[in-house]
Amino acid sequence: MADGRKDRAWWQRVDILIGIGVIAVVLMLIIPIPAMLLDFLIAVSFALGLITLITIMYMHKVLELSVFPSLLLISTVYRLAVNISSTRLILLKGPAFKGRLIMAFGQFVVGGNYIVGIIIFLILIAVQFIVITKGATRVSEVAARFTLDAMPGKQMAIDADVSAGLVTEEEAIKKRLDIQREADFYGAMDGASKFVQGDVKVGLLITIINIVGGLIIGMATRGESLSSAVATYTMLTIGDGLVSQIPSLMMSTATGIIVTRAAAMDDLGTELTSQLLSQPRTLWIGAGFLLFLAILPGFPKLPLLSLGLMLGVFGFYLRRGLKRKEELGVETKKEKEESAKGPESVLGLLQIDPIALEIGYNLIPLVDTEQGGDLLERVTMIRRQSAIELGLIFPPIRIRDNMRLEPNTYSLKIKGVEVGAGTIRMGKYLAMNPGQISEKLEGEETVEPAFGLPAIWIEEPVREKAERLGYTVVDAPSVIATHLTEIIKSHASEVLGRQDVQALLNSLRTDYSAVVTEVEKAGATIGDIQKVLKGLLKEGVSIRDLITIMETIADYFPTIKDHDELVEIVRQALSRQICQQHTDIEKRIRVITVSKDIDEEIKNSIVVTERGKRFAMEPGKQKKLLASIVDEVKKVKERGLKPVFLTSPEIRAVFSTIVSTIVPNAAVVSSMEIAPNIKIEAVGNIVLYEEARQ
Structure with a gap:
């Protein structure tokens, strides 16, 4: 990417242009600029505010414009720089000022009446400061706090999805990054909203200074009369204030929209139409109210009647469309029910999970993060640790409740077949005697499920005594986690499939393509490699050193086709x-x-x-x-x-x-x-x- 940047000319590189733009903004604060350039800069301010507002209206998620807090700061500084430049020109030139945009807003937009202009300007200030900016600031504060508070729960939900196999590790990493970016965004918006608030205050202050300063300069240095100075400088100042506050109002509105659309799933227009106009009865009620107003004496008939009829007709067509959807939904449901009776409907049921943990309903709190359960997190760590120790990327471990199990029982399955089970006593601890302790503990005698050792379920008050005597004491989730770990190790060879071998080879090919190519040239198929790897895993030999394994296969496979002999040769290479x-x-x-x-x-x-x-x-x-x-x-x-x-x-x-x-x-x-x-x-x-x- 860096090389690509070097190949482009400086005017084609956005990073350099932005740097030049920032320097230009600083120079605007110092150096006077001509009126024509001022018009262009004001137009840029309008365009920037409008583009930002429309972009926010069409985006689906806030992270699509994560640069907005920085953009808000830059646009605020830019408007203030333009405002200072225009103030300098107005005070220096007076009646000879030639800024067309400011004059247009001061004369045409407010009808040439500076009293009207002052009122419009004050209304804009009031709406922006009291309504939009204050609301956006408060929403930003609340959003930042609640987003930060929700982070742990979202992280645990992602871990649960990974453990359940609903998302891959790569998707989980992206989701975690999005959560962090979202928290950073709302944290930045909490402070950036203060920029808008300050911008409004400064705009009002600059306007007052312009009028007072203009009157002093006009009357004291140019010899203008009071009425002439008031007409000139008030009109120009109001125009200057409007061209500054209208882009500021657009940015304030954009700020309010972006912080109030945290739960948005689509663009603003789509969500407004789908939610606001989803009920025909609301349109009919609105139409009836407008028609009622139309018959009252003194009310204008044409606008009320036309709008009422439009709402009524729109509600009628909306109701007809919803009715069609309902009929189509009923037909689709019937088709699904009929298709469910066919033999093809059972195809989805034929899928089996490579590794599954089923639990009774009393054990559900162990996997419920809201109740403090951390078994899902432990399962994720078990998968990672097993991958490190055995060199095998284990598939996601499916965890589900099974009402057919005893309430306190769990079952571990490999490809749908139970390979281990155990009973857990919630709220108790499992104490195991290392062998040399003679003193007995009060509790329920049992057998530790992972290794078949004699053990005792003890209450919390007995735990300290058991540890003091030398017993090995573990909690309920640790019992299941240990059992699952041993099951994974002892059945790793059964889990390894040809697709897993292909994934390992693809990963190895990235950095050691010559090794994989040589194995393929030697005639070894995926099935041959799988049998060798399964033979190693069956006896607990890690296949993490895949390079040595593949090089050994490449050396000996041309002459030795027997998989058992190959396993022995590979074992010697892994001595x-x-x-x-x-x-x-x-x-x-x-x-x-x-x-x-x-x-x-x-x-x-x-x-x-x-x-x-x-x-x-x-x-x-x-x-x-x-x-x-x-x-x-x-x-x-x-x-x-x-x-x-x-x-x-x-x-x-x-x-x-x-x-x-x-x-x-x-x-x-x-x-x-x-x-x-x-x-x-x-x-x-x-x-x-x-x-x-x-």
Whole structure:
């Protein structure tokens, strides 16, 4: 944009022209100007006021003219500069003054009678100052205060729309920006309306000074008689006052209109006709009243009769048009009812939400911002945090009430199928024992829904005691938020669709087009990439490092078409990231190793089919294997550690499938996924036969 400006000549750049205009206004205050130029400047003042007024009448929203407060200040200073220039010429030239516009307003507009001119001028001042300006100032003050007070509610409503999927993140950003701009606009208008008020006062003061100064100069320096000086300077001053106050009146009217149209949905003319003339009966009543006045003695018959008949006829045609609309609406409603019976009407019902949270009616306050509920805001933060951790842009989470649920119950669904549920006690707190606390709490025993831990619902007075004893205490919204977070993490692979993969590739293509192009040339389809990404997400591996993932696919896809093998190769490329998930502060991973006998048994039990690798171990050996896994996991958890299994690369995927059936949150890594700087400490060993442990 800057380059485009440089290419244009200075007279084609609006920013430079405005700067020159401001300098010219300042010079007008200092340097005398000829009468012809003064006429042009007065005409500009009229045009500016008229264009501004008409623009405001046709705009739909106040932000369409957000520059209005600045325009109001500039136009006020401009009119004052013109007024000062005209005053200088009137006092210097006297009867020889040649300003045509001022003379026209002083002679023709007021009929050559300066008494009439003074009265018209005073009426203009009174209307502008007492009625329009004072009202606009008060409306500006109230609008600024209420707009500022309404900002938090509007912001929360936008967050709720984002969480419900009604608007996108980009639309939400624009809405928030509009809210901020609207608050800034009304705040600026609160002060800018004072400019108009001051302009009226200064206009009246300048007029008085002109008349008094003109009489003194005319009689003292030019030797004019009192009657001649009064006629000359009063006529010119009234003309000067009118050419100044009429544009000022237009700007004042524009100010009043713009601050009183906060809730406008259309331009002023459209809204006036649609709202004021929407009821035929009001037109008929008005017509009847005018016709009644026409028959009274002394009242003019022609204007009252003609206007009354016009209103009556207009009301008749308006009523007929409304009747047609009602009939058309009934027909449309019948058509919709008939079409609703057809099979095509159920197509909209086939759409399912990728992620949905359904709540019982007792839990509605948790999502109602007016009742202090912040669950919607938490859901928005969960989506953002999950996107950062997993690298997946999650679709909006639909939140709705479900009357078929128990009042205190919520249900979490993935693609319409329930994957988690829980019961909430409103007004209570969930206390969880970390394991080492022996003292019991008074409350309702339950199970924490996210991790299945034993917990207790406690009252507010017991909360402080529970925290002092060492219990983990959370409120009701946190219970749902934690459960939702875990559901998102554990089911991220199910949510990832081909369209999501395409969106990720489009985003990557912006800065790394060569990588995406190479993957496409390698023959990898959206479906191939999706299967690899789903394989990573299924075991909790973030796909945020999409560049490394795509480069690995580009390297190996020409020779390896098996998606499971590709997942293993990509995992090895992400070794540092995977290790970081399981290391402690000493860069150490504590693992449960797998003995050589199990390694050999699993290798021998892998059967390759058209659908990939399958595990087919003898039932007896498989039972012993599962028992050994459960036993070692129990020992590790008793030490407060997270179970992490270390296997050979050949069996990692199959062993992960085995473990996931009995220990869902366990991690399985291969020896090829251990980064060079990571230390390994064995805290357990899985064996089939005890002699293998020796």
